[in-house]
Amino acid sequence: MRHPPRSVLAAVAGAVALIGSVTVPVVTASGAAPACSVEYSVTSQWGSGFQGAVKITNNTAAMSSWSLAFDFAGGQKLTQGWNATWSQSGTTVTAANESYNGSLATGASVSAGFIASWSGSNAVPTSFRLNGTSCNTAVEPSPTPEPTDPAEDGPPVLRASGNKLVDAGGATRRLLGVNRSGGEFMCVQGRGIFDGPVDDASVKAIAGWKANTVRIPLNEECWLGLSTIDPAYAGANYINAVKDLVAKVKAHGMTPVVELHWTYGQYTGNSAGCSDVHASCQKPMPDMQYTPSFWASVANTFKNDRTVVFDLFNEPYPDRATSTTTQAWQCWRDGGNCPGIGYEVAGMQDLVDSVRGTGATNLILAGGIAYSNDLSQWLTYKPADPAGNLAAAWHVYNFNTCANESCWNSTLAPVAAQVPLVAGEIGENTCAHGFIDQVMKWFDDRGLSYLGWTWNTWDCSSGPSLISSYDGTPTAFGTGLRDHLRALNG
Known part of the structure; x- marks a missing residue:
């Protein structure tokens, strides 16, 4: 989602650790070491x-x-x-x-x-x-059984199984919750790390809506600690703040989704969000210079905690830069020198490879083109995942192109028939909830996942906002999501 203007913003481990190896020395009668x-x-x-x-x-x-x-x-x-x-x-x-x-x-x-x-x-x-x-050999036990009851053991370890998300016991799970914006823009603007409080009380308020998932947008320059970012909000300080928020989300039984939102690379073409080379707005695609390193670092940070989900890139829009849809999807998957984009692009395959190269097997989400609103060729260009743990991400607002049941039936249903489908952002700029009510029903009928944008106290007409206070007081828009989640989850 594109964000309200800065002036508006200013105004307003139930984890399962990967099992370590223990070498069992084998020596000969004379005490010689093995070859x-x-x-x-x-x-x-x-x-x-x-x-x-x-x-x-x-x-x-x-x-x-x-x-x-x-x-x-x-x-x-x-x-x-x-x-x-x-x-x-x-x-x-x-x-x-x-x-x-x-x-x-x-x-x-x-x-x-x-x-x-x-x-x-x-x-x-x-x-x-x-x-x-x-x-010699190293013998170790089978993995410890993974937690399956979030109320008792924290959030479940999720895995793509066919077109469903399942826990360790094979039970179907859905990601139902909210986005917690701030980590993508506050640091690059020199104003902090998160927008509003992220203390235990504010996270508990999210759980009070009966949400089971919180998506946390991030900024690659802040995470990597590049010199352009205030050190107070970058590098280890930023990473530790993200880890702390992830821990709070998990402590309240909710699944954390860490997501890359703003990236490096100068783009001034069609639908450019800014002319800045730095990670100060949504770019059409991630960059090869920093994004693979970002995901390798994030994956190394969380690979021993498979309750954490990785969302590769917020809203790709190479289709606004390229002249054909085929070029856009090729750019999306393969990256490289994409038509209309002046920096070297990291494709979705590059990012999957960066995550899996660390040994991380966490669930990965990959959004399509047209700001993640178009999944029409997602299956054709699906990245290869050696861990087989990949789901499709989709975003929808009332002003998007694919914002009606006819489009959902023709383009989303075929994807959802083959892989898990997560609506990483749903929202509307009407300050009401009539549109997301339709979205939620379509997804409920098919057992799919969705997350509302966003748990921030903004003017809902400038950027869809679920709350007017961090104690969980909903806007008229947020009331629709809150009441629906409570009805679903009791």
């Missing part, structure tokens, strides 16, 4: 699949290439992997070096990861062979 050691870990596990990792340490002479072999003992089937060339023949799995990580000096280590299916048991391999030489 190599392998740490094997199951970093996450769900109904019929799991993500695993191996860390190989070479204790002998330097190698110019390597190949690790081990045997699955529980009928597991390899589906994909990274940082190695993975293959499986029968029960034997082989991971051979890539061109960039073949050299393995004495004492050096290399890590690689994979996704596999399992049924019955997920037994840990008992022997590993590096270039034919036996290594």
